[in-house]
Amino acid sequence: MLGSRNVIDQCRAHGVGMLVHTSTASVVFRPGGLENADERHPYPCRHLAAYPHSKARAEALVLAGDGPDLATVALRPHIIWGPGDPHFAPALARSVRGGRLVIPGDGTNLVDTTHLRTAAHAHLLALDALQQGRPIGGRAYFITQDDPRPLRDITSHFLRAAGLRATWCTVPAPLARAAAATSERVLRLTGLARTHALSRFLVAELVHPHWFSIEAARRDLQF
Known part of the structure; x- marks a missing residue:
C-alpha cells in the first residue's frame, strides 16, 4: 500500500495525469466462491490471505485518488498465464509427485483465466480511454478470457505446457482446510514466509468457482 x-504522490509531483493500476480479481474473492461476479461485488469483510488484502487496500487507494489532476483506473485480471509464466505452471509442476497431482476438490469448479497478451491489451485500452476523456476514472474492471473452464481442465493445460501429465488425486476439502490452517499457524509462529505455502486462501480457490463478468470492460473500454 505504501508503494x-x-x-x-509521484504522479502528482511530476504532472503525470493518468494512472492504470494492475489489481487482481482476488480482491473480491470470498469462501464459497464467485460466479459471474461483476464490479458491484464488494470487498469481503475479511480476506483469507495477505495477498488479496494488500491488493484490495492498494486498489482502493488508487481509485480514491482519482481527480481533476490525476485520472485513475484499476484492472482486475485473474490467473495470468502464457509464455514465461513464473507462477501457476511452475507451482503445479512442483506439486506433481510420481505422476500424481494431489489436490483438494474434484476440479469441476469453473475458473476464469487471463492470457498475458489479453492483460496487456486491456491496459492499453484503459490508457486510451483515459486519454480520450471517457468517464472511467475511479473505476475497477474485471479482465479475463471470458471463457471459464473446470479447474481440472485448466491444470491439465498448464501441466502439458510444462511437459507433464498427471493423474488428479482428490483430497477432501475439510482435510485440506485443516492442513492449511495448521500450515498457516506454523509459519506464523516460526516467522517463515513461503510464497507457495498451503493456505486457506489457496484451498478455497482450488475448491470453489471464481469467474467474472467482463461486460463493464466491453462497454467502457471496448475490450
Whole structure:
C-alpha cells in the first residue's frame, strides 16, 4: 500500500495525469466462491490471505485518488498465464509427485483465466480511454478470457505446457482446510514466509468457482 501511495504522490509531483493500476480479481474473492461476479461485488469483510488484502487496500487507494489532476483506473485480471509464466505452471509442476497431482476438490469448479497478451491489451485500452476523456476514472474492471473452464481442465493445460501429465488425486476439502490452517499457524509462529505455502486462501480457490463478468470492460473500454 505504501508503494501505491508513493506512485500516486509521484504522479502528482511530476504532472503525470493518468494512472492504470494492475489489481487482481482476488480482491473480491470470498469462501464459497464467485460466479459471474461483476464490479458491484464488494470487498469481503475479511480476506483469507495477505495477498488479496494488500491488493484490495492498494486498489482502493488508487481509485480514491482519482481527480481533476490525476485520472485513475484499476484492472482486475485473474490467473495470468502464457509464455514465461513464473507462477501457476511452475507451482503445479512442483506439486506433481510420481505422476500424481494431489489436490483438494474434484476440479469441476469453473475458473476464469487471463492470457498475458489479453492483460496487456486491456491496459492499453484503459490508457486510451483515459486519454480520450471517457468517464472511467475511479473505476475497477474485471479482465479475463471470458471463457471459464473446470479447474481440472485448466491444470491439465498448464501441466502439458510444462511437459507433464498427471493423474488428479482428490483430497477432501475439510482435510485440506485443516492442513492449511495448521500450515498457516506454523509459519506464523516460526516467522517463515513461503510464497507457495498451503493456505486457506489457496484451498478455497482450488475448491470453489471464481469467474467474472467482463461486460463493464466491453462497454467502457471496448475490450
